[in-house]
Amino acid sequence: MTLRDASLRGAPQRPSRGHGVAALYAGNARSVVGRGLLATRSTNWIVVLTGFVEPIFYLLSLGVGLGAYVGTVQDAAGNDIPYAAYIAPALLAVSAMNGAIYDSTWNVFFKLNYQKTYEGMLTTSLGPFDVALGEIVLALLRGGAYGLGFLLVMQAAGLNLAWTAVFALPAVLVVAFGFASLGMGITSYLKTFQQMDWITFFLLPMFLLSATFYPLAVYPEPVQWAVMALPLWHGVELVRGLTTGVLGPAMLVHLAYYAVMIAVGLAFTTRRLRALFLD
Amino acid sequence: MPSTPVIVAADLVKKYGDFAAVDGLSFEVAPGESFGLLGPNGAGKSTTMRMVGAVSTRTSGSLAILGLDPNRSGPEIRSRLGVVPQADNLDNELRVRDNLIVYGRYFGLPLRHLRRRADELLEFAQLADRAGSKVDDLSGGMKRRLTIARALINDPRILLLDEPTTGLDPQARHILWDRLFRLKEQGTTLVLTTHYMDEAEQLCDRLIVVDKGRIMAEGSPAALIREHSTREVLEVRFGSERNAGAAADLEGIGRLEVLPDRVLVYADSGEAALEEVTRRGLQPMTSLVRRSSLEDVFLRLTGRSLIE
Numbered sequence: 001m002t003l004r005d006a007s008l009r010g011a012p013q014r015p016s017r018g019h020g021v022a023a024l025y026a027g028n029a030r031s032v033v034g035r036g037l038l039a040t041r042s043t044n045w046i047v048v049l050t051g052f053v054e055p056i057f058y059l060l061s062l063g064v065g066l067g068a069y070v071g072t073v074q075d076a077a078g079n080d081i082p083y084a085a086y087i088a089p090a091l092l093a094v095s096a097m098n099g100a101i102y103d104s105t106w107n108v109f110f111k112l113n114y115q116k117t118y119e120g121m122l123t124t125s126l127g128p129f130d131v132a133l134g135e136i137v138l139a140l141l142r143g144g145a146y147g148l149g150f151l152l153v154m155q156a157a158g159l160n161l162a163w164t165a166v167f168a169l170p171a172v173l174v175v176a177f178g179f180a181s182l183g184m185g186i187t188s189y190l191k192t193f194q195q196m197d198w199i200t201f202f203l204l205p206m207f208l209l210s211a212t213f214y215p216l217a218v219y220p221e222p223v224q225w226a227v228m229a230l231p232l233w234h235g236v237e238l239v240r241g242l243t244t245g246v247l248g249p250a251m252l253v254h255l256a257y258y259a260v261m262i263a264v265g266l267a268f269t270t271r272r273l274r275a276l277f278l279d
Numbered sequence: 280m281p282s283t284p285v286i287v288a289a290d291l292v293k294k295y296g297d298f299a300a301v302d303g304l305s306f307e308v309a310p311g312e313s314f315g316l317l318g319p320n321g322a323g324k325s326t327t328m329r330m331v332g333a334v335s336t337r338t339s340g341s342l343a344i345l346g347l348d349p350n351r352s353g354p355e356i357r358s359r360l361g362v363v364p365q366a367d368n369l370d371n372e373l374r375v376r377d378n379l380i381v382y383g384r385y386f387g388l389p390l391r392h393l394r395r396r397a398d399e400l401l402e403f404a405q406l407a408d409r410a411g412s413k414v415d416d417l418s419g420g421m422k423r424r425l426t427i428a429r430a431l432i433n434d435p436r437i438l439l440l441d442e443p444t445t446g447l448d449p450q451a452r453h454i455l456w457d458r459l460f461r462l463k464e465q466g467t468t469l470v471l472t473t474h475y476m477d478e479a480e481q482l483c484d485r486l487i488v489v490d491k492g493r494i495m496a497e498g499s500p501a502a503l504i505r506e507h508s509t510r511e512v513l514e515v516r517f518g519s520e521r522n523a524g525a526a527a528d529l530e531g532i533g534r535l536e537v538l539p540d541r542v543l544v545y546a547d548s549g550e551a552a553l554e555e556v557t558r559r560g561l562q563p564m565t566s567l568v569r570r571s572s573l574e575d576v577f578l579r580l581t582g583r584s585l586i587e
C-alpha cells in the first residue's frame with residue numbers, strides 16, 4: 001500500500017497518558033439517567049416497596065408504640081417535642097439513604113459484574129464520569145422519591161413541627177446524593193457477594209446508633225465522636241433541624257460533610273470505571 | 280488516488296504485567312477496506328481490537344484512528360466507531376428496540392432521529408418483528424445481529440467486529456456475512472477477527488495472521504495462499520496409528536504435513552499426487568483433493584492447526 005501521510009501517523013507514546021477532562025466527561029450523563037428510568041420498568045417492585053415501607057413501620061411501632069411510654073424528648077434547643085416527631089426526621093433521612101443505597105450498591109453491583117452495562121456504555125462516546133454521575137443521579141432520584149413519600153406521611157401525621165420542614169426535601173436529596181456517591185464508589189471496588197454483605201453489616205449499626213432513636217448525649221464522649229464521624233448522623237441532624245425548626249451553624253457543617261462525601265464518591269467511581277473499562 | 284489510511288498502528292504493544300499480549304504489531308487499514316485479524320486463541324486479536332476501539336490503553340508504540348490518538352481523544356474516536364465485542368453486552372434490562380435507541384442516546388444523538396434509525400436497523404438485522412422482545416428471549420444469532428445493528432446506530436466510519444460469527448449455525452453465519460457485505464458495499468470500513476478461514480476468505484480484502492502477539496504474515500487471502508501454500512491439497516488417512524509411518528513412503532510427492540488423524544500433501548495437482556500415492560502401492564483408507572485454504576497457510580506458518 002502507498003497510503004502514507006505523516007500527519008495522520010499516531011503520535012509517539014508520551015510518558016503521561018494525557019487523559020484530559022474530555023476523556024472522562026462528555027457532558028451526557030442524562031442519557032445514562034434516561035436509560036435507568038427506562039430500565040426501572042423491569043424493576044422488582046416488591047423490593048422497592050420494602051425499602052420504602054420499612055421506615056414507616058419503624059415510625060408506627062416506635063413513634064406511636066414506644067412513644068406512648070417515652071412521652072416527650074428535648075430537641076437541640078431544649079424544647080419538649082413528642083417522641084414521634086423526634087424520630088421521624090431521622091427515619092426520613094434513613095428512608096432517603098435506603099433508596100440511594102439500594103440503587104447504588106446492589107443494582108450497580110449487578111450492572112458492573114454481571115450485566116456488563118457499563119462496559120457497553122463505555123464503548124460509546126460517554127466517559128466514565130458521565131456513567132458515574134448518571135448512575136448516582138438515578139440512585140439519588142430513588143432516594144428522593146422515598147424521602148418525598150415519607151415526608152408526606154410525616155405531614156399527614158402532624159410530625160413536621162416547623163415551616164422549615166419544606167427544606168427537608170432538598171436536604172433529603174443531598175443526603176441521598178451523598179449515600180449514592182459513596183455507595184457506588186465503594187461498590188465499584190467489590191467483586192463478591194460476601195464483600196457486598198459487609199455493606200449491610202455496616203449499615204445496620206449505623207442506622208441504630210446515629211442519634212436515630214435517642215439523643216447522642218446518652219453515649220460516653222468517645223462514642224459520641226465515633227457516631228459524629230458517620231454520614232447518617234449528619235443527615236439525621238440536618239433533617240431533624242429542619243423539621244423541628246431548630247437551625248444553627250452546625251447545618252453548614254453537615255452540608256459540608258455531604259459535599260465532601262459526594263465529591264469523594266464521584267471521584268472514586270470515575271477512577272474505578274476508567275481502570276476497569278478503559279485500561 | 281491513494282486514500283489516507285483510517286487506522287495506522289506502528290509497533291503496537293500491550294503488556295499485562297510482564298506478559299506481552301500484543302508484541303509489536305504494525306498495520307494500516309484503508310478507508311472502505313475490509314481488514315482481518317486471524318489467529319488462534321490468545322493470539323492477541325481482542326486485545327488489539329480493544330486498543331483500536333479506544334477502550335484499552337497501549338503500553339507502547341503509536342496508534343492513530345481517523346487521525347486521532349486514542350490516548351487523547353478516546354470519546355471522539357469512539358463516537359465514530361461501531362463495536363461488536365467478542366462477548367455480547369446487550370442491555371438485558373431493555374427491550375430490543377430500546378437497546379438501539381438508548382445506545383444512540385449515549386452518543387448524544389437526538390431521539391427523533393434515533394427512532395427512525397432504530398427501525399431501519401431492525402429491518403436491516405431482520406429483527407423488526409422482535410422490536411418489543413426481551414433481549415434474553417432472542418437466539419444467539421439474533422443477539423449477534425442486534426449487536427451489529429446497535430454498532431451501526433451512530434453511522435460509524437469503521438466497524439470493529441470481534442469474532443462476529445463464533446457460535447452461530449451455518450445459516451446464521453451466512454445471514455451475517457450477507458449483512459456485512461452490504462455494509463462494505465456502502466463504504467463502511469470493516470475490521471474483523473476470526474478463527475474461521477472461510478470467513479476470512481469470504482470477507483477480508485486483506486488480513487494479517489497473528490500468533491503470540493506478532494504478525495506472521497500479511498496480504499490478501501489469495502496472495503497468502505499463493506505465497507505459503509500450493510494450489511491444491513491432497514488429504515490422505517491411513518488410520519491414526521499408521522499416518523506417521525506412511526508419511527515416510529510419501530516423501531518427494533510434495534510438501535507433507537503430518538497431523539494426528541491425516542497426512543496433507545501439498546501439490547499443484549492433487550489428482551496427480553493421488554495417482555503417485557497409489558503407484559507407490561500405498562492404500563489410504565480415505566483420500567480427498569481440495570483447494571488450498573488459509574488454514575493451510577496458518578499450518579505452514581505456525582506448525583499448528585488454527586482450531587485446536
Ligand SMILES: Nc1ncnc2c1ncn2[C@@H]1O[C@H](COP(=O)(O)OP(=O)(O)OP(=O)(O)O)[C@@H](O)[C@H]1O
Nearest residue numbers: 295299300318319320321322323324325326327365
Ligand atoms: N485483562 C487482561 N489481563 C491479563 N491478561 C490478559 C488480559 N486480557 C487478555 N490477556 C491475555 O492476553 C492474551 C491475548 O488475549 P486476547 O483476548 O487478545 O486473545 P484473542 O486472540 O482474542 O484470543 P481468542 O481467540 O481466544 O479470543 C491472552 O493470553 C490473554 O490471557
Ligand SMILES: [Mg+2]
Nearest residue numbers: 324325326365
Ligand atoms: Mg478474542
